[in-house]
Amino acid sequence: MPVSRREFLEKSAAVAAAGFVPRLPEAFDLTSHPIGIGSGPLVLPSRARPCVVSSSNGIRGVKVAFDRIVAGEDPLDAVIAGVNIQELDPDDQSVGLGGLPNEEGVVQLDASCMHGPTRRAGSVAAIEDIATPSLVAKAVMDYTDHIMLVGAGAKKFAKAMGFKEQNLLTDKTRQDWLRWKARLNANDAWLDHDDDVKIKFTTGTINMNAVTATGDLASVTTTSGMAWKVPGRIGDSPIIGAGQYCDNLVGAAGSTGRGEANIKTCASFLIVEFMRGGLAPQAACLKALERVVAMTETRLMGPNGRPKFDLEFYAVAKDGTFGGATLYSGGKFAVCDERGARLEEAAFLLRR
Ligand code: SD4
Numbered sequence: 001m002p003v004s005r006r007e008f009l010e011k012s013a014a015v016a017a018a019g020f021v022p023r024l025p026e027a028f029d030l031t032s033h034p035i036g037i038g039s040g041p042l043v044l045p046s047r048a049r050p051c052v053v054s055s056s057n058g059i060r061g062v063k064v065a066f067d068r069i070v071a072g073e074d075p076l077d078a079v080i081a082g083v084n085i086q087e088l089d090p091d092d093q094s095v096g097l098g099g100l101p102n103e104e105g106v107v108q109l110d111a112s113c114m115h116g117p118t119r120r121a122g123s124v125a126a127i128e129d130i131a132t133p134s135l136v137a138k139a140v141m142d143y144t145d146h147i148m149l150v151g152a153g154a155k156k157f158a159k160a161m162g163f164k165e166q167n168l169l170t171d172k173t174r175q176d177w178l179r180w181k182a183r184l185n186a187n188d189a190w191l192d193h194d195d196d197v198k199i200k201f202t203t204g205t206i207n208m209n210a211v212t213a214t215g216d217l218a219s220v221t222t223t224s225g226m227a228w229k230v231p232g233r234i235g236d237s238p239i240i241g242a243g244q245y246c247d248n249l250v251g252a253a254g255s256t257g258r259g260e261a262n263i264k265t266c267a268s269f270l271i272v273e274f275m276r277g278g279l280a281p282q283a284a285c286l287k288a289l290e291r292v293v294a295m296t297e298t299r300l301m302g303p304n305g306r307p308k309f310d311l312e313f314y315a316v317a318k319d320g321t322f323g324g325a326t327l328y329s330g331g332k333f334a335v336c337d338e339r340g341a342r343l344e345e346a347a348f349l350l351r352r
Contacts, residue, residue, distance in 0.1 A: 048215040049320025051337040052079065054208035055256045055312060057092060059343060061085045062336035065210055075218035076115040079208040080134045083222050086206045087132045090170045094204045097131040098170045099224020102231045105177045107168040109133040109224050110238040112148075113141065116217035116248030123148040125238040129165045130158045134222040137238070139163075147240065151232070168224075180228055205237055207244055207254030209316045217318065219244040219252040219268075225259070235259030241269035250276045251318050253285070257311035257327070261300075265291045271315050281315035282323025282347050288313055289327050289349045306350055328352045 050069050052062040061082030068078035087096030094100065101107045111133035112123035122141025124133050125148065136158045140149050149157050159165060169177075182190040205223035221243040225235045236259035237243035244254035245268035253271035255262045262268075267288040274284035289311065296307045307327060314333050316322040324333030324346040331346035 047213060048211050048318055049337060050211060050213045051316055051320045051322050051335065052082065052208060052210040053314050053316045053322040053324065054079075054082065054334045055204060055206050055254075055314060056332045056334050056343055057086055057094075057204065058082060058206050058208050059334040059341060061206070061208060062334045063341040065208060066336035066341070069210055069212045074115075075117075075210040075212050075216050076113060076138065076220065079210045079218050079220045080113065080138060082208045083134050083206045083220055084132055087134060087222055090172075092206075093173060093176070093227075094224055095206055095222055096133070096224065097166070097168050098173055099168060100173055100227035101169055101177050101224075102229045102233070103181075104231050105169065105174065105181075106231065107173070107224055108229075108231070108233075109168075109222070110235055110243070111137045111220070111222035112238045112240055112243050113137045113220040114218065114240065114244060114246035114252070115141065116219075116246045116252065119248065121147050121240045123238040123240060124154040124158075125150040125234040126232055127151070127154040127158065129155060129168060130163045131166060131168060132163070132222075134220050136161070136163060137220070137222075148238065150234070177228075204312075205235075205256040207237075207256055207314055209244070209246070209252035209254055209314060211252070211316050211318060211320055215248075215318045217246050217248050217252045217316070219246040219254050221254045221256075223256075236262040239263055239266075241266040243268065245269045245272050247272050247276070249318065251281065251316055253281075253313060253315035255311065255313050258309035261292050261296065261307070261309060261311050264295050267292060267311075267313060271313060275315065275317050280323060281317050281321055282325055285313035285315050285323055285325035286347055286349060289325055292327065293349065312346065323347065325349070 052065040065078040065082035086092045090098035108126040110125045114121045122137040124136045207221040209219040221237040223237040242263045246252035253268040270288045271284045312326040314324045326346045329348040329352045332343040
């Protein structure tokens with residue numbers, strides 16, 4: 001284990017007392033550095049409109065996170081508290097406890113987070129038996145010199161950090177998995193159920209991004225990934241720059257939907273770069289969706305030349321402006337600002 005925060009602070013104090021003042025990165029005047037690829041105006045407000053934006057299943061969480069940032073809490077702690085609600089909700093079948101399992105009936109979770117003010121990131125992938133991977137991702141960020149832990153190593157780390165191991169497969173998700181398995185192949189030894197219960201997906205992975213009144217940003221994404229995936233499959237959610245990304249000078253963005261399409265475009269990073277170049281959050285999300293379509297392989301294109309999957313992006317800029325966009329029309333996203341928590345229509349690239 002690396003030094004604890006206390007040990008680190010004690011050491012720093014001793015070094016400072018000896019006459020050497022460490023030049024922490026925080027001491028740099030970043031505003032005087034050339035940044036970004038864009039030529040558009042980058043405004044660095046000293047005050048922003050506090051705002052939290054998330055996928056639509058975060059409608060409860062955005063309020064929790066917003067209340068916390070307004071009370072002065074750290075933006076990453078706030079958004080993680082927001083997504084914890086879905087992670088611990090057994091009825092949300094796409095995240096944490098109760099998330100749909102892989103093809104072998106094992107729940108494997110992915111999550112990542114970024115803390116804008118300190119420019120740090122953490123991530124876990126294919127972690128089993130821990131209901132709150134977002135918090136494990138933050139622990140990787142806080143307590144190790146690494147950014148990403150996967151599989152058995154991630155779980156071992158979580159247990160060492162005091163996270164409780166639990167069975168994440170609920171009775172409902174176990175039965176859904178059995179139904180899926182039984183219908184896979186008519187000639188196998190599993191009999192089909194005569195009930196034709198549709199396996200209902202809830203609203204998906206949860207991504208949440210926040211900006212505080214002082215313009216500090218944070219982002220987190222957490223998921224059980226694609227249902228029935230090949231064991232060990234890792235989606236976009238734990239990939240920094242794909243599932244979420246945050247740059248304290250510009251904004252934060254994240255994604256839900258088909259992870260494989262997102263990974264290839266590093267879309268969360270791309271959205272932040274588009275915002276750095278001067279685009280508003282919604283326009284940046286739409287432009288990233290155009291890139292996704294341009295990068296789609298033929299086998300995933302329908303006969304009409306339109307992708308056979310959906311993908312959703314959410315973004316907030318440092319000044320508190322926000323936006324969301326989906327590949328196909330009809331999507332919504334959650335937001336909470338001084339006007340309260342609500343669902344808003346997402347912009348879209350293609351009419352359904
Ligand atoms: C993944 N992006 O693992 C996730 C899945 C998702 O709504 O968002 N589902 O690819």
